[in-house]
Structures are given as C-alpha cells and as structure tokens.
Amino acid sequence: MTRAAGGVRLVVRATADEARREAASLVADLLVARGAQGATLALPTGETPRGVYDDLVRRHRGEDLSFRHATVFGLDEYWPMTPDDPRSFRRFLEQHLLGRVDVAPARRFHLDGGVPAERVAREAARFERALQVAGGLDLALLGLGRNGHIAFNEPGSPRDSRTRLVTLEDRTRIDLARAFGGADAVPRQALTMGVATLLAARRVVLVALGAHKADVVARTLGGPVGPDCPASFLREHPDACFVLDRESAARI
Secondary structure (H helix, E strand, C coil): CEEEECCEEEEEECCHHHHHHHHHHHHHHHHHHHHHHCCEEEECCCHHHHHHHHHHHHHHHHCCCCCCCCEEEECEEEECCCCCCCCCHHHHHHHHCHHHCCCCHHHEECCCCCCCHHHHHHHHHHHHHHHHHCCCCCEEEECCCCCCCECCECCCCCCCCCCEEEECCHHHHHHCHHHHCCHHHCCCEEEECCHHHHHCCCCEEEEECCHHHHHHHHHHHHCCCECCEHHHHHHHCCCEEEEEECCCCCCC
C-alpha cells in the first residue's frame, strides 16, 4: 500500500522483512539510476537497517548491484568512542555493509568519536565540509527513535541544526543498553548530522518497524511539526518517504 500523509509518501508493507526489502530497493534503484555519476548516501546503524543492508549485500553478490561509485557518510557516532571500538557505529557499518560490498575506502566518511573535547567543533565542521565537497546527500536513510529522534537529533533539536555534539536522552540510552550491558554504560553524548543537514538531502527514506514504533510514527505524521519531535520536520521535505510495516503503521 502506498499513500501520502502529512506531506510524506507512505509505503506500508505487511511484514518487517517486506518493508526492509522495499527500503533496500529504493537504495538500489538510486545506485543504478546514478550509475557512474555515483550516489552520496547517509546511512544509519541499528536493528532496523541491518536487514536492509543484508538485502543490499544479497543484491550486490547475486544481482551485480555495485557500490563502487557511491560515497557513504555515517549518520552519527557515540562520543567519546574510539573508531576501533566494536560498539562504534563505524564498526557497525563496516561489518554489516561497507566491508561486504565494493565501496572504495576513500569514499567512506565517518564522524570520529575519539577526538578530544577541544576538537569536537572542528570535527563537526570537517564532516560538514566533506558533505559539501561530495555535492550533498542524494539520499539519507533514517531510522526513528521512540522519542522522535532522527540520527541522534533528540527532542529539542532545532530545524537549523547542523553536525554537532548532542546529549542523549535517558530513553535513548535505555534503548541502546543491550550493546553495552546496561544503560549506565551507554555514552551520554554523540556526534550527529543535524536536522538541517538531513533536510538538505535530495531524498529522505525513513524506515520504522514494529508495534513499539506505532505511537511515534503517529506523532511524527499527525502531531505538530517542531523540535519536540524532530522527525516531524521531515513533513516539510519535498521528497520524503516512510517505509513501514503493518504494525508500525497501525495508528495512522
């Protein structure tokens, strides 16, 4: 089922696996359409995109889908977090996608969570410059936090925010607790692309799956547009698509 809601195109599939395949198709179609010109992607981490990446790897190996002209930016990173930490988002993307397809190492860009405090602002500016040099994002693939965050833009994030250091809400840290053996061990801060950085992408695809996302999907699409639910800003984007399963779409 495909329809529009609040300025966003909705694609609702019966199951989570079908929704993941749909999201993978949107990425794959862009890579094919851009061809040798290449596509610049912003990619997330977490359980939701893992299945999307598995399907993209399957297409790479079985259908000759190539990433060799693609440029990839990681959406965010814990701070402080060394790049070689197995819990880092850099390692996640390398393990689940980048190390399994033909993205050139020189075309992989990550925020460095290991920079000292006095270099955080410089690191954020470096990342924004790299995005500009790459010609901007063709597609930002996003998940959706239960508090309405996109990337690590927590509630209160302004529309004009750019890549920066943010403080994570306790709810977010609880959701991330499994990887750290408890919420208290989850870093309290992170580097993230800002709301304005994401809205500058030429296309945005958000994937939300499961009944536990139904409330925030409904609030994102039907509540006020504003910083209390940063994902709601996507309703102002000219080419935003939400890919949902039946459970996450139950309240819209």
